[in-house]
Amino acid sequence: MNILILPQNMASMPSLTAEALNKIDGVNAKCLTISLSKYQSLGTDTIYLPISDSKRAPFKWLWNKITFKKSKLFELLQWADVLHYHWDSAFSDGRDLKWAAKSGKPIFIEWVGSEIRIPEICKKVNPYYRKAFEDGYEYKSFESEKTSIKNQSKFQKVNAIPLIIPEMNLYIQKQMFPLSYPSQLRINLKEYKTAFPNINNDKPLIIHSPSAKMAKGSNFIIPVIKELEKEYDFKFLLLHDMNREEVLSIMQEADIFIDQIILGSYGMAAMEAMAFGKPVMCYIMPEVFEGGLSKECPIVNTNPDNLKKQLTKLITNAQLRYDIGLKSRAFAEKFHDMEKISSQLLTIYKTELAKKHHA
16 A cells, blocks of 8 residues: 655654554555654655745746646655645645545545634633733634634545544534544654653753743743742753754753643643653643543643642652653553554555445
C-alpha cells in the first residue's frame, strides 16, 4: 500500500507517522510538506515541495495552476493509494483534493488545532482562552467559526474521513461527517531516553518553552515564577524562539515542564516531556476528557488560578516529581507511541480502501 501524508508537517507528526508506517511490511509511505519550520524535524521519508499558492505572486500562482498535472505533487497523488491530509489542502482552491476525489482514492483529514478551533465554542467552556483571545492571543487571526466551517466543508465535499484527536471533538461538525475515527497525537518514543527527576535534587530545573507566549500563558507563568523564587530554591529557564533540537536537549535535563495553561489541551511539547519521564503542567478542559482523553492522563492540570499552588507542590516534593515522571512515560507508551498508532491507522486505511474496491 502506498500512503501519502500531506501537505503540512504539523509538529513533525506527519513525518513521524510516515517513518513508522514504513516499518510495516508491504507499506510505502511518504510525507510531503509545502512549508518548513524550525519547530519541525524532517525525516528521511519527507519531501519538501514549496508551492506558491498566493495570488500576490500572480505569475507563479498561474504557472502552478497550469502545470499542476505535470507537477511532483500530482505525480505523488497518482502514486498513492491512500491520502492522509493534515491542516488543509495543498492548494487553497482544493484542486488536489478534487482530483483525488475523482480518482476514487480514500481521503483522510486530521486536524489538531487552530485550523478548525472555533473561538465561540472554546470561549463558552474555557474562561482562560476567552480572556487571552481579547488580550494579544497570537492565533486570533487564524481561528474563527467561518474559517473552521470553510475548512471542514472543503473536506466534506470530497467525502474525506476525519481522524479525530480528543480536543477536536469540540469543533468537528459531526453532521458533515457521518463517518470518523478516533485518533491520538504521536511521537517516536525510541528517540526519548528516559531521564526521570532525581529524588535527591533539592534545586529542581523548571522549563517553559512557549511558541506563542499569550496562547501558552507565559504572562501568568513568569510572574508566579518570580514570586516563588523569593521563597524556594530552583532554576527556571524560558526557552523561546529556539529550534526543536535545542529545546529537547534542555528538556531532558529538566525536573518540571510547564506547557500551556490557557488552551485547554496538550500537544507535541507535552508529549515529548512525558516521553522523557517528566511531570508536565498543562491546562486540560473537562471537555477534552469527554472527547476521548483517558482519565489515566498524569498531566498536572494547571490553570492561571491554581498555578502557584500546583507549582509549589512540585518544587517542594522531589518524590512527587519522580512518581509523576514514571506515570508520564507509561502514559506516553500506552497512548502516544507512533508505532502503535500507525498500526491502528493502517487498519483504518485498509478498511476504507477495501470499501472503495467493493463499491
